[in-house]
Amino acid sequence: MKTIFQKIIDNELPCDKVFENDRIIAFKDIAPQAPVHILIVPKKAIANISQATSEDKELLGEILLVASDLAKKFGIESGFRLLTNNGETAGQTVFHLHFHLLGGKRLGPLG
Ligand code: 5GP
Numbered sequence: 001m002k003t004i005f006q007k008i009i010d011n012e013l014p015c016d017k018v019f020e021n022d023r024i025i026a027f028k029d030i031a032p033q034a035p036v037h038i039l040i041v042p043k044k045a046i047a048n049i050s051q052a053t054s055e056d057k058e059l060l061g062e063i064l065l066v067a068s069d070l071a072k073k074f075g076i077e078s079g080f081r082l083l084t085n086n087g088e089t090a091g092q093t094v095f096h097l098h099f100h101l102l103g104g105k106r107l108g109p110l111g
Pocket residue numbers: 004015016027028029030031032039084085091092093094095
């Protein structure tokens with residue numbers, strides 16, 4: 001069964017898109033935890049970072065650079081958090097790799 005993010009990638013579900021190229025899509029989180037809360041998602045179906053391989057090295061690097069560009073675009077480059085939840089006990093709910101870009105307020109401690 002397709003994940004929600006796969007449906008967004010396949011244009012079967014709408015999203016508030018802020019970036020897209022052939023490999024990556026980024027859109028606003030539906031339940032934002034900060035004034036800026038963007039999800040950066042590779043189009044390749046990788047369940048989470050544990051499932052990534054050395055083949056994904058370049059893609060993972062590109063995601064970090066897209067995050068940095070989006071942080072600038074949304075005016076949070078001086079303070080933002082980029083994180084991925086890996087596995088259910090870490091809070092992962094959508095099993096298609098994604099990175100949360102959070103900022104626009106003072107962020108609390110992790111964990
Ligand atoms: P996770 O908990 O897996 O790290 O993050 C999943 C994120 O996806 C959550 O922050 C949740 O609010 C967001 N989300 C779930 N469904 C949708 C949706 O249909 N659209 C958007 N834009 N975000 C979603």
